[in-house]
Amino acid sequence: MKARCLVCHDPAQAEQHPDWQQRDVAGQPRRTLCLNSPYVAKVLWPWMTHAAGDPACDALEFEISAEAGEPCWCDACALHLKEAGLDLNDPAVRKRFALDSVARFRKETAAYAEAVRPGLKVRFT
Numbered sequence: 849m850k851a852r853c854l855v856c857h858d859p860a861q862a863e864q865h866p867d868w869q870q871r872d873v874a875g876q877p878r879r880t881l882c883l884n885s886p887y888v889a890k891v892l893w894p895w896m897t898h899a900a901g902d903p904a905c906d907a908l909e910f911e912i913s914a915e916a917g918e919p920c921w922c923d924a925c926a927l928h929l930k931e932a933g934l935d936l937n938d939p940a941v942r943k944r945f946a947l948d949s950v951a952r953f954r955k956e957t958a959a960y961a962e963a964v965r966p967g968l969k970v971r972f973t
């Protein structure tokens with residue numbers, strides 16, 4: 849049995865945690881959840897731990913929302929950019945950072961799955 853999860857698209861979590869939502873350049877929230885917010889550690893990884901704990905589960909599939917790689921102006925992204933010494937006002941930097949965030953999410957999630965249950969298949973779509 850494969851456990852499947854839609855990443856960054858979770859209207860219930862978005863409503864409950866407006867600070868986890870991506871922001872556009874004007875600071876307006878988007879419905880997509882930001883991968884640099886606590887959403888990953890508070891929702892996705894606990895889900896993964898639970899799913900991997902089911903002996904009937906032989907694979908995890910993460911379907912990453914297309915919007916996950918959109919440039920985001922939330923506080924968490926701003927903090928990451930500042931810490932990395934990057935230009936917060938350069939749209940190209942923001943775009944690259946967003947795509948890097950998706951890549952980092954995939955890498956960290958695969959490593960976390962391997963730690964939770966070695967050999968478990970993990971797929972990203």
Ligand SMILES: [Zn+2]
Pocket residue numbers: 869870871882883884885920921922923924925926
């Ligand atoms: Zn963000």
